[in-house]
Amino acid sequence: MRAVWVTRHGGLEVLEVRETPDPEPGPGEVRVVTRAVGLNFAEVMARRGTYPDAPRPPCVLGYEGAGVIDRVGAGVDPARVGERVIYMSRFGGQSSHVCVNADYLAPMSPEMSFEDAAALPVNYVTAYHMLHRVWRLRAGDRVLVHMAAGGVGTAVLQLCRDVPGVVTFGTAPEEKFDFVRAQGCTHPIDYRREDYAEAVRRLTDGEGVDLVLDPLGGIPQWAAGYSLLRPAGLLVIFGLAQVVAGGRREIISLLRQVKKEPPFTPLSFLDDNRGVAGVNIGHLWGHADLIRAEGLELIALYRAGRVRPHVGRRYPFSRVAEAHAELESGRGSGKILLVPD
Numbered sequence: 001m002r003a004v005w006v007t008r009h010g011g012l013e014v015l016e017v018r019e020t021p022d023p024e025p026g027p028g029e030v031r032v033v034t035r036a037v038g039l040n041f042a043e044v045m046a047r048r049g050t051y052p053d054a055p056r057p058p059c060v061l062g063y064e065g066a067g068v069i070d071r072v073g074a075g076v077d078p079a080r081v082g083e084r085v086i087y088m089s090r091f092g093g094q095s096s097h098v099c100v101n102a103d104y105l106a107p108m109s110p111e112m113s114f115e116d117a118a119a120l121p122v123n124y125v126t127a128y129h130m131l132h133r134v135w136r137l138r139a140g141d142r143v144l145v146h147m148a149a150g151g152v153g154t155a156v157l158q159l160c161r162d163v164p165g166v167v168t169f170g171t172a173p174e175e176k177f178d179f180v181r182a183q184g185c186t187h188p189i190d191y192r193r194e195d196y197a198e199a200v201r202r203l204t205d206g207e208g209v210d211l212v213l214d215p216l217g218g219i220p221q222w223a224a225g226y227s228l229l230r231p232a233g234l235l236v237i238f239g240l241a242q243v244v245a246g247g248r249r250e251i252i253s254l255l256r257q258v259k260k261e262p263p264f265t266p267l268s269f270l271d272d273n274r275g276v277a278g279v280n281i282g283h284l285w286g287h288a289d290l291i292r293a294e295g296l297e298l299i300a301l302y303r304a305g306r307v308r309p310h311v312g313r314r315y316p317f318s319r320v321a322e323a324h325a326e327l328e329s330g331r332g333s334g335k336i337l338l339v340p341d
Contacts (some may be wrong), residue, residue, distance in 0.1 A: 002340055003095035004320045006057045009049030012321040014057070022165070025073035025099045026091070030080060032087055035114035036314070037065035037094050039323050039336045040122050040151070041215075041241055047324065048164050053282055062093025063282070066117035076102050084108040086117045086130065088125075090285050094317075096340035103288035106295045109303045116302070116316070119151070119309035119335040124298045125291060126281050127155035130236050134277050135211050139165040142209040144200060144228065146216050147241070148185055150335040151174040156213060157183040158307045169209065179333045183310070197224045208233070215239030222276075223263045231273045237277040264275055310334030316341035 001023070005016045025031045043061045046054035054061065069083045080102075087093070088104045108117050129138045137160065143154045148170025160166040161184030170185040177188040189199045200209060210233045212225035217240035225235045269275050284291060301307045312334035315323040318341050326332050 001095055001097040002255055002317060003092075004062070004317055004338065005061045006047050006059055008057050010048065012324055013221045014047060015320050015324065017317045017320065019117075020095050023095075023099045025071055025076075027074040028102055029073040029099045030069045030076055030085075030102050030105065031071040031097055031099050032065070032067040032085060033070045034065045034067035034093075034096055034098060034340055036118035037062055037338045037340075038118050038122055039094075039240070039327060039338055040064075041327060043094075044324055044328055056227060060092045062089060062091060062095070062098075063211075064088050064118060064121040065093050065098065066114045070097075072102075073099075083118075084114075086121055086299075088121050088291065088295075090282075094320075094338055097198055101288070103292065106292065106299060109299055112299075115311050115314065115337055116309050118337055119311050120298060121295065122281060123151035123335060124155040124159075124307065124309070125294050126238060126279065127159055128150050128282065128294050128298055129284075130213055130238060130279050131156065131159050131211075132297075133290075134236055134279060135175065137163050137166065137211075139163060141165075141211060142167045142168075142204065142230070143211045143213065144169040144171075144196075144209045144225070146171045146191075146211040148172045148180045148183075148188065148329075150215075150330075151335045152213075152215065152238070153180070154183050154310050155307070158186050159301075160184060162301070162306050169196075169203065170201055174332055179310075184320075197228055200228050202322055210234070211236065213238065216242035218242050219261075219263045226264055226274060226276065229272075229274045233274050235274070236279055237276065238312050241318075254307065266273070293308060312336055314339055 005018050007014045045051035065084050069080050085105045087100045089100045145153050147153045149172045156214040156278050160168045167186045169187045170180045171189050172180050174190040180188050189196045208228040208230045212235045214225050214237050312332040314337045
């Protein structure tokens with residue numbers, strides 16, 4: 001098989017495509033011949049050495065993909081060979097052949113392309129989990145999502161559009177306004193040209209929003225999001241992209257600062273009637289029933305035409321460095337995929 005390896009921590013030069021013997025599925029597993037795999041910011045962090053959950057290099061990363069089952073392990077129905085599936089993996093997914101636990105598979109609907117299927121799991125499960133499990137999205141809610149043109153941002157906007165009367169605010173560069181509006185964003189905000197918090201206050205007559213979804217991180221960022229919440233509102237932290245961009249030193253600095261001066265406390269929640277939650281889908285590994293149920297809900301929404309992943313670019317494995325570079329730069333919109341070559 002061919003796979004994308006991170007040979008050591010570092011820049012784009014540490015990425016390498018290698019050939020190794022095909023894996024064999026163990027008990028309860030299937031082997032999938034992949035047709036497309038997703039690229040997420042977690043892989044960029046892991047390559048840099050700033051993602052604590054990642055295996056130590058040399059390693060193969062990757063959480064998601066789509067393909068065809070070509071072999072099954074003990075305890076799995078042999079009739080599943082030939083089935084088109086979406087999979088989630090605990091790393092190792094960026095391979096032409098991957099063995100995954102059968103509990104982390106979902107059948108592709110007949111009309112679904114491999115590209116759409118590979119773009120669905122991480123981004124859309126994260127968005128669905130935040131909106132419908134951590135929060136309970138209702139008609140009339142106001143939602144602010146950062147990085148609105150990215151993979152999770154796109155999923156959030158589409159899922160919010162599916163609930164009547166939800167008003168969305170999305171931070172994105174002005175050149176991506178047409179894209180985020182097409183995904184359902186009511187009020188795009190160019191964070192480079194104006195203070196997004198002031199813009200939200202202006203657009204809501206000072207009332208603020210019910211839900212803030214923050215993948216950026218950092219104390220000033222969290223404090224600003226928390227300040228925008230209406231009574232009974234919630235700030236959901238689901239990433240540290242802004243902090244990670246500064247490297248390991250900035251992460252350590254943040255941890256020290258939070259320990260010394262936390263931006264909010266349980267007493268803050270009591271006094272303000274607001275809350276804060278965290279979401280890390282990778283840390284839900286082991287809760288296959290929860291992830292699978294949310295995945296099946298999303299497939300149903302896809303079949304009904306109510307969500308549709310936007311694939312920004314497709315790169316062959318041999319051009320994986322270009323894919324990482326695009327994701328790091330923030331130039332693109334939607335999901336970046338890798339395709340075995």
